[in-house]
Amino acid sequence: MNVITTINEMQAELLKQKSQGKSVGFVPTMGFLHEGHLTLLRQARKENDIVVLSIFVNPLQFGPKEDFSTYPRDFERDRALAECEKADYLFFPSVEEMYPTEPSVSVVVKDRTDVLCGKSRPGHFDGVATVITKLFNIMMPSRAYFGKKDAQQVAVIEGLISDFNFPVELIPVDIVREEDGLAKSSRNVNLLPHEREQAVILYKSLQAAKEEIIMGERNPARLISFIKEMITNQSDGEVDYVDIYSYPNLKPLEKIKGRIIIALAVKFSKVRLIDNLILDID
Numbered sequence: 001m002n003v004i005t006t007i008n009e010m011q012a013e014l015l016k017q018k019s020q021g022k023s024v025g026f027v028p029t030m031g032f033l034h035e036g037h038l039t040l041l042r043q044a045r046k047e048n049d050i051v052v053l054s055i056f057v058n059p060l061q062f063g064p065k066e067d068f069s070t071y072p073r074d075f076e077r078d079r080a081l082a083e084c085e086k087a088d089y090l091f092f093p094s095v096e097e098m099y100p101t102e103p104s105v106s107v108v109v110k111d112r113t114d115v116l117c118g119k120s121r122p123g124h125f126d127g128v129a130t131v132i133t134k135l136f137n138i139m140m141p142s143r144a145y146f147g148k149k150d151a152q153q154v155a156v157i158e159g160l161i162s163d164f165n166f167p168v169e170l171i172p173v174d175i176v177r178e179e180d181g182l183a184k185s186s187r188n189v190n191l192l193p194h195e196r197e198q199a200v201i202l203y204k205s206l207q208a209a210k211e212e213i214i215m216g217e218r219n220p221a222r223l224i225s226f227i228k229e230m231i232t233n234q235s236d237g238e239v240d241y242v243d244i245y246s247y248p249n250l251k252p253l254e255k256i257k258g259r260i261i262i263a264l265a266v267k268f269s270k271v272r273l274i275d276n277l278i279l280d281i282d
């Protein structure tokens with residue numbers, strides 16, 4: 001595996017590969033790889049000639065009070081894991097390499113951002129869309145792999161690819177979970193031991209809501225209260241949001257019908273966790 005830290009070298013390598021007719025699978029990450037990322041890498045490995053992983057903790061997508069400085073980082077571990085998964089290139093630029101000057105252009109996402117995480121993280125998806133635009137231009141991938149855990153991110157990237165005509169196929173990959181159901185996340189290491197035990201309530205409450213829907217519940221407001229109550233009663237976590245929208249358009253619903261997302265975010269003492277469930281309801 002080739003570790004590359006400069007944009008020029010990365011672009012030149014991939015231009016060379018593409019000129020030989022090779023397909024490029026791209027897995028963008030912020031590092032501290034976990035099973036979820038490895039699943040993306042494995043799928044990319046199966047479907048492409050060349051696999052590129054990027055590790056870049058993107059300051060543009062963190063708010064002033066968010067965890068940019070404490071976001072977990074372990075490059076040597078990540079490099080070993082990427083090597084095991086047979087990635088061909090690991091792109092690991094510095095902040096100065098990606099943003100040498102104050103940006104003169106940024107991408108502003110207009111739709112699908114005023115709900116869920118976007119509501120409580122103003123500017124977050126602009127930062128994501130800006131860095132992904134840069135990374136797509138650097139990698140020129142055939143396919144790009146994103147985890148469904150960040151379902152709003154997947155919806156936003158879908159809009160970015162479509163609006164800006166990137167010749168990239170978006171591949172959303174299922175959520176990978178711990179044995180007890182907690183969605184894998186780099187941030188899980190920041191849970192205190194008792195919070196780690198309680199955090200399974202995110203998954204349990206989504207499953208319980210699904211059961212309610214199967215039993216006939218179609219009222220979004222009642223389902224939202226049901227989930228909030230479960231989380232509040234069974235953990236110290238503070239509910240940031242629980243919402244139900246159409247997916248991927250992320251529009252409010254009067255009645256549970258069609259493809260929907262039930263999404264939630266819960267704050268523990270040092271970390272905020274998200275999870276979701278996408279369902280197709282007749």
Ligand code: PAF
Pocket residue numbers: 028029030056058061128131132150153
């Ligand atoms: O999901 C992430 O880790 C980040 O938002 C991404 C897509 C790598 C952009 O920085």
